[in-house]
Amino acid sequence: MAVTIKDVAKETNLAISTISKFINGGNVREANRKKIEEAIDRLGFVPNDAARGLRTFRTYTVGMIMGGASNQHTAALISETQKLLRNRGYSLTFIPLGMAEEDIKTYRLKEYVDYLIDRGVDGLLITPMKRNIDFLKNAREQKIPVVMMEERGIEGEADGVMVDCTGGSYEVVEHLIKNGHRKIGIVTGPRGKLTADERRTGYIRAMEDYGLPIYKEYMIEGDYTALSGYRSIEQLWSLNERPTAFFATNYDTCLGALEAIREFGIRIPEDLSFVTFDDFDLAAVIRPHLTAVRQPIAKIAEMACELLYRRMNGDTADFPRTIRLKPECFYRDSVLDLYDREKV
Amino acid sequence: MAVTIKDVAKETNLAISTISKFINGGNVREANRKKIEEAIDRLGFVPNDAARGLRTFRTYTVGMIMGGASNQHTAALISETQKLLRNRGYSLTFIPLGMAEEDIKTYRLKEYVDYLIDRGVDGLLITPMKRNIDFLKNAREQKIPVVMMEERGIEGEADGVMVDCTGGSYEVVEHLIKNGHRKIGIVTGPRGKLTADERRTGYIRAMEDYGLPIYKEYMIEGDYTALSGYRSIEQLWSLNERPTAFFATNYDTCLGALEAIREFGIRIPEDLSFVTFDDFDLAAVIRPHLTAVRQPIAKIAEMACELLYRRMNGDTADFPRTIRLKPECFYRDSVLDLYDREKV
């Protein structure tokens, strides 16, 4: 904190403004460039962000609010985002949204957004739990760009980067159907959360497209927690007519469901075929290898950061945009081919 | 960003300095207090952190670096910390440390620390992966207080807040022993990581105290990842003489181990008794309920924040401190009483 641009100026016998210009990528005579670089190095000069921010009305800080940091998918997203932002000279102020905690009831998203705005972020990356944009009021008023993750863009409010969950969900359920499954259980995510609604929709649509009946008993209302995944298997297994396949719609429910499956001694895929949204390390390792829909996490982060970066720099082209990324299905060994079985 | 302290001054017909004083908790005549509060409210004034920081050489920002955000324990820690810090007026700049990624090899901790220091954090909360303090050089030189989590305090360098892992580990292994187990498998964490070493020590010490032999084959070298947990069961189950009990030393290895257990159709506790470090939602729900060592997460966060807060405010009493918290064992149903079995 001690050495300032002034010191560098003195050291190099140049004007403060020349140093400033250099720092910000301006043109400087070659000889001076060297001198300045040396001086900066020797002195260990680091620009003072506070001073810079005071002038430029920028903090070079991005606020990120998102829940469920305890699952691999989210953690990876945070990690990627942080890296990309840092490479662009931004740091990340992070607010985790409690998933199971009191947060979900009180939904203090607006409070958090306002807090970050007051602290002076240049942009916001938000993963909301429902499509409700009250919390964006101050961001809009103060023209702080917002990119929503796992949501569509909103006219006049925010851009959105999301994965085509309906498609991914459809594809994996279709895969089950094509393997002869008719009774397919599913544990859904919280109502109003776009990804959850889409994954449910994909399931329903696939069933309908293949003329299959949709039984209420097979659609378990969950909330993306491991516990709800666990309960869903519990519930399905208590049915007289058990499903032959199961679709866990996110990482956490998948873990929970697998636990119940272990507990009940259910065999995959002999007793129950199993597919899941969100791929993870173990999914490809455990036996049988789990068929899963993988989200392009790096790409999501990249698109969101890129878009936010552009907005923060005044590029408002195509606002609001909705970037929709395709997930990828990994077909592995957790689905039993019922037709095959019949033949045997 | 528009309304400043100046506006408030004008609005109230008071001097800027009076407003400033009020904001910072100084004494103001009752009548003025009211006027100021009203004006602030009406105008929606929020102090500009950059300007304030420029004067005070403070950013009211704390940097946090920690890995493994994908497990419940870590996620909860981040969440708690963020909350506590915010209540004290600090925001959190977060850098996740990739666990399985390239980070673990290159170990760019110093790079991250320096980055945060350059960005001007007032304090640092770090969970290092090994006891190596090179990365603290700049923090020390610039007198930026550091509280290490999951580490001891270091003379002249940093305070430490940690859990007595040796004790917790000892206790839970002792529990196994007292239930008649002699062949106890364990999957350890990365060498050099204090918590991992301590948990290993607790295991060894308990075995020694009860005069039990320690077999190399039962001590699987892991790295706190789910995969290593999975592999450890795989390995142990391939032994001629399988263990009767297993100790997963953290959340991730526990998940991985449970997966392998499902896959191999191993029954808990009939075929294998199971205990784990780090308690989690499902542990108490699945059958059998898992015996687990729970870390006092809220307390850890509280102690770390409190200590860091004191340091940031110049209180250097007892530096460096090492705060050691006791974990708690939850004895549930995943351990078979072998004596009982003999009787039967």
Place this chain on the structure above:
DNA sequence: ATGAAAGCGCTAACAT
């Protein structure tokens, strides 16, 4: 208790 004024480190407009 309140006010006037200096200045934190930097950027940007303007002058050279």
Place this chain on the structure above:
DNA sequence: ATGTTAGCGCTTTCAT
């Protein structure tokens, strides 16, 4: 290409 200078919003002496 480089230099001079005003001022961003705030805290902090120092007066009053």
